[in-house]
Amino acid sequence: MIWLLDLDNTLVSRDDAFAAWAATAVADDGGTDADLAAIVAADDGGFSPKAVVARELIDRLGWADDVEAAIDRFRAGIREHVRAYDGVLADLDALRAAGDRAAVVTNGVSHQQRGKIARCGIAAHVDAIVVSGEEGVEKPDPRIVEIALARLGVTDVDRDRVWMVGDAGHADVAVGRAAGVRTGWVSHGRAWDDAEGPVPDAVGATTRDVLALVTAGEPAAP
Structure with a gap:
């Protein structure tokens, strides 16, 4: 075969890794449960355009307005948590x-x-x-x-x-x-x-x- x-x-x-990283990021940056839910929803199981996820993170967590840097940050978070x-x-x-x-x-x-x-x-x-x-x-x-x-x-x-x-x-x-x-x-x-x-x-x-x-x-x- x-x-x-x-x-x-x-x-x-992959989805568990993103959710685990996002929970840590939201907690570290003073976000709320609603912020976490919105970020996970924006990711759409990894099928959403990465710029959409980055924009959600920037707007909700007050990150610097740099989409590429935000993409790099959450990608690194996924790699760190994936099993x-x-x-x-x-x-x-x-x-x-x-x-x-x-x-x-x-x-x-x-x-x-x-x-x-x-x-x-x-x-x-x-x-x-x-x-x-x-x-x-x-x-x-x-x-x-x-x-x-x-x-x-x-x-x-x-x-x-x-x-x-x-x-x-x-x-x-x-x-x-x-x-x-x-x-x-x-x-x-x-x-x-x-x-x-x-x-x-x-x-x-x-x-x-x-x-x-x-x-x-x-x-x-x-």
Whole structure:
């Protein structure tokens, strides 16, 4: 099996890292619970434009009116707080020991994504890393999947043996479908949005759940 895995909120707890950093920043700068809620909402799970998040931090916490500096500050905070999900790297080790191949396929700027990967020690547990900011193409463009398969040396593999696993329907599931591979969605307890198309091939509350469903040959999940 070939595993293509998203990074943020799939292998590492990016949203938890942002929330933990934001709570500290708000407390340090005399903000309120309402400020914290607004900052976390503005982040939108990492999908909001970074300048929008920076502006919320500047306006609510009285930071210097420097959007780029604010972006650098909260990105650094995420890197400092990010952690790999418990057990998921061990699961990847077990899959690779059994002959599977695995690659990280992540959207984002190089230094930020590489920083998270380094902090969590992920490189030792996968066979390749593909970062959109380094490749000039990002999910859901299927070319990023082709880059990952080439990096793994498996461009001719049966696409039914390739799984794109991630938490974002509009990016991870969409890119898997566009590339003609199987799709696994990490729901984190959310319901699938039918506006994003049919339910993915495997659905689990956590990444470990998705991996277990697929390896057990029972990909269909509620």
